[in-house]
Amino acid sequence: MQFQWYPGHMTKAKRAMQEDIKLIDVIIELVDSRVPFSSKNPDIDTLANGKSRILLMNKYDLADKAVSDKWTKYYEEKGYFVATVNSKNGRGVKAVNDVIQKACKEKIERDRKRGILNRPIRAMIVGIPNVGKSTFINSFAGKACAKTGNKPGVTKGKQWIRLNKNVELLDTPGILWPKFEDQQVGLNLAFIGSIKDELYNIYELSLLLLDYLIKNYPDAVADFYEIENSDSNNELLERIAIKRGCIKSGAEYDLDKAAKCLVDDFRNGRIGKISLEIPG
Ligand code: GDP
CATH class of the missing domain: 3.40.50.300 (P-loop containing nucleotide triphosphate hydrolases)
Incomplete structure (x- = not known):
């Protein structure tokens, strides 16, 4: 649409x-x-x-x-x-x-x-x-x-x-126009910030990014934010929220804000030199 x-x-x-x-x-x-x-x-x-x-x-x-x-x-x-x-x-x-x-x-x-x-x-x-x-x-x-x-x-x-x-x-x-038809391509373009923010949910995007990072660069996120690793991506995001002071009134985690932090830090290379795809 x-x-x-x-x-x-x-x-x-x-x-x-x-x-x-x-x-x-x-x-x-x-x-x-x-x-x-x-x-x-x-x-x-x-x-x-x-x-x-x-x-x-x-x-x-x-x-x-x-x-x-x-x-x-x-x-x-x-x-x-x-x-x-x-x-x-x-x-x-x-x-x-x-x-x-x-x-x-x-x-x-x-x-x-x-x-x-x-x-x-x-x-x-x-x-x-x-x-x-x-x-x-x-x-x-x-x-x-x-x-x-x-x-x-x-x-x-x-x-x-x-x-x-x-x-x-x-x-x-x-x-040139990106090839949106391929889901993985769309996701990769969202990760690097080449697709309008309104077209995806930042919280979901951040969880998918964490999935990839944990699999391929296991310590990068924990090292950068100086937090403990976790098997749960949601928990990792909560730890990032604490570190970055992403807390809503009522002491609730602001996970959308933490997600935005993570994605921005990734896009700007602060989490490390990271590639999102390998040939073949
Ligand atoms: P265009 O739409 O293809 O013309 O892209 P731009 O030249 O406007 O660049 C898009 C963004 O990428 C800008 O914020 C640039 O500063 C940034 N950028 C461009 N080249 C590099 C690069 O080699 N390294 C980094 N880190 N950022 C770059």
């Missing part, structure tokens, strides 16, 4: 992206390193239509490094050029330049054979909402970036950011 507006919106976004993709040499797709599968939209595979593909695992600072390494390998085997980045502090962002050169090696070679030298590579950022597209563009383009104006007949009014003499970036990212 809540996504009734979606099909029309999707068709329009898809068509716009199809047009943009015609103008570029390489697609730089951003995913969230904590959920490199759930935050990736498979429709881009058909839209990409043979273009070079770079996969950037953003928010690398929030994910489990060992798991991210596995994802890097997984996507490399699928033919992507992969890099891990933290767009917020800029770590790994510069190196993306080299990845672009590598991904476009054949194109550069083709140009050279035709006598075209130094034609900039044109790139475009795509990804679902909230993966960090704008943050990455700002970090990648830096302060020294110059927006190249409209070039009639060539760019059709598109704004390009000239990154250096080799690379131009389309200044508006392509927004």
Whole structure:
């Protein structure tokens, strides 16, 4: 029900992206390193239509490094050029330049054979909402970036950011839609905060998050809140409520507030570097 507006919106976004993709040499797709599968939209595979593909695992600072390494390998085997980045502090962002050169090696070679030298590579950022597209563009383009104006007949009014003499970036990212159909994907996107809060119950979400954390990172929650572990997730939440002073008048635990605390602490990486899915 809540996504009734979606099909029309999707068709329009898809068509716009199809047009943009015609103008570029390489697609730089951003995913969230904590959920490199759930935050990736498979429709881009058909839209990409043979273009070079770079996969950037953003928010690398929030994910489990060992798991991210596995994802890097997984996507490399699928033919992507992969890099891990933290767009917020800029770590790994510069190196993306080299990845672009590598991904476009054949194109550069083709140009050279035709006598075209130094034609900039044109790139475009795509990804679902909230993966960090704008943050990455700002970090990648830096302060020294110059927006190249409209070039009639060539760019059709598109704004390009000239990154250096080799690379131009389309200044508006392509927004892909998440794949809500899969329950687990929806849940993972809710965990990382990519789905509107109104669409789920925070208390239930926090219990499911605790389920996952206790199974995969058994001590992370207890260590962070300095509480005893418990077999009961509800009891764990009560302990968090005590620690965080989430108490209603009448000395009752405010479990919704504690749940929000837990989910926020997770989303901001305070509980630890945690990945929510592994390849395969
Ligand atoms: P967009 O919707 O894809 O354009 O996403 P934004 O660029 O608006 O980023 C969404 C949120 O993620 C913002 O609060 C950013 O500060 C944050 N963010 C972006 N990149 C990173 C990153 O690499 N690490 C962390 N920790 N946060 C990031």
